Amino acid sequence: MELFSDMPSDEGLPGAERRRAMIAVMTATTMAVFDGTIVNVALPQISLALNASAGASIWVANSYLLAVAMTLATFASLSGRVGFRGLFTAGLGVFTLASLGCALSSSIGMLIGMRVLQGIGGAAMLSIAPAIHRTVFPNRLLGRILGLNAVLVAASTAIGPVLGGTLLATLGWEWIFAINVPLGIVAVVLSLSAIPDARKPGREPFDIAGALLSAIAMGALIMAADTCSRLSEKGEAHDAALTAAAYGVTALVAGIAFVWDQRRARQPLLPLAMFASGRFSLAALTSLASFVGQGIAFVALPFLFQNAYGYSAFQSALLFTPWPIGIVLVAPHAGRLADRHSPALLSTIGLALFTVGLALLALLPDHAPAWDIAWRTLICGMGFGFFQSPNNREMLSNVAREHNGNASGVLAIVRTFGQCLGAALLGVVISVYTADAMALGETQMNAAQDAQAIRIALWAAVAATALATGVSFSRIRKARASPV
Structure with missing residues (x-):
């Protein structure tokens, strides 16, 4: 397999070490994705088992996301000090031990605390995973490995609810966390033997003020998004x-202070010089806008399928499956093409297709059969799969290698923030329609109002991805003028 073949001029690691490093990173990625998809399915059972309120049990999911968001930039910066191997292995170890702690939790407070630790460990892994790929693999194979990673994430997303339902039905909620322990042990062993150190020379003072300000800014953004998603709650x-x-x-205040600090710091947490590359900045902006659209769709579609169309939760999961299947079908080919052709052009084509797919979902009839929903979600998945790998390659290959970790952190930050902003926009739309229903004396929205609110939200997703397409198109000429 070419991914693991050696050429005299290759950068990165020898083929055998590449394989071990890839397995370690992809195992860790699978664990993180499974946790994100399985935990939401398990919340009702966790709430019942630990005698917790619905509001408290929601924080089992939110605490993980909050911890990840608040520490991504810090860990991306720390990777240059402690090395990829040390940071990734430590994060993986914390995630694995916290998973065991989650499985052994006897109260909702303990479980939430363990989820915070899981989030911290997950941030340490996820913030530098793409940078490890760029360090381990030569540039000629970067698109291919990013495409393979996209396939893994999509497959894990599709399998997660099914695996979660099986574990909940047969073994109990504790096993959705316990399953991480053996996987984590294997990944730690492989990480210690294969992931490179990639430590920067020098010992400049760590930017503590930048770390605190970034944590406050990202944490406040996530909390604002979460609060907006609850605007529709009565009273x-x-x-x-x-x-x-x-x-x-x-x-906003913390963000402005963070930028000011980064201009003054001797060793900034997030070097602003990275953004001097127009191609990197445009790729990051494109990614942010696309994930806003994806975030809206991911939260809106289950509401549409269940509340408006009357499908069960299991049927809704099946109706959503064509999306990750589309990514699996397309992402590997997009990654290979990105190694030989313009990633900016490929990303733009993928975003255009993604926008068309979202528009088709927004145009669904009032009583849509399953096959009509499935082919539209498949187009969304194919478009997103054709966009993501080339765009990630464009981001990572347009910064200096000493900024690998920082660029990887930016990639994770725009994904997290984009999805949260999308969920917040959906919350605002639903709150407006709920307020209209209450003004008419109704206690809750009917199916027709649900469908209308979701369609408006999906059109907002179309607008976000159309914006991303426009930004992506604007960088094609820039890419032709300065090929990587």
Whole structure:
């Protein structure tokens, strides 16, 4: 297999070490993706087993996301100090031990605490995983390995709910966390033997102020998004709006202070010089806008399938499956093409197809059969799969190798923030329609109102991905003028 063949001029590691490093990173990625998809399915059972309220059990999911968001930039910067091997292995170890702690939790408070530790370990892994790929593999194979990684994420997303349902039905909720332990042990052993150190020389003072400000800014953004998603709850809209505004102002102030600090710091947490490359900046902006569209669709479609069309939760999961299948079918080919042709052009084509797929979903009839939903979601998956690998390659290959870890952190940050912003926009749309229903004296929205609200949200997703397509198209000429 060419991914593991050696050529005299190759950068990166020898073929056998590449294989071990790839297995370690992809095992860790699978664990993180499974946790994100399985935990949401298990929340009702966890709430019942630990005698917790629905509001408290939601924090089993939110605490993980919050911990990841608040520490991504810090870990991306730390990778240059402690090395890829040390940071990735430590993060993987923390994630694995925290998974065991989650499985052994006897109260909701303990479980939430363990999920915070899981999030910290997950951030250490996810913030530098793409950078490890670039360090381990030569540039001529970067698109291919990123395409393979996209396939893994998509397959894990598709399998996650099924695996979660099986574990919940046969062994109990504890096993959705316990399954990480043997996988984590294998990945730690492989990481210690195969992942390179990639440590930067020098010992400049660590940017503590930047780390704190980035954590505050990202944490406040996530909390603002979470609060916006609850604007539709009866009797809480006013308080939720004020709380969301407070979090938003906090995030804005912390973000401005963070940029100011980065201009002054001797060793900035996130070197702003990276963004001097127009191709890197445009790729990051394109990724952000695309993940806003994806975030809206991922949260909106289950509401559409269940509340408006009357499908069960299991049927909704099956209706969503064509999306990751589309990614699996397309992403490997997109990755290979990106190694030989313009990633900017390929990304633009993929985004255009993704936008068409979202528009087709927004145009679904009132009583859509399963086959009509399936082919539209398949187009979305194929478009996103054709976009993601080339765009990630464009981001990583347009920064200096000493900034690999930072660029990888930016990639993870725009993905996390984009998805959260998408969920927040959906919350705002639903809150508007709920307010209209209450003004008419109704206690809740009917199926037709649900469908209309989701369609409006899907059109917002179309607008986000159309914006991403426009930004992506603008960089094609720049890519032709300065090929990588």
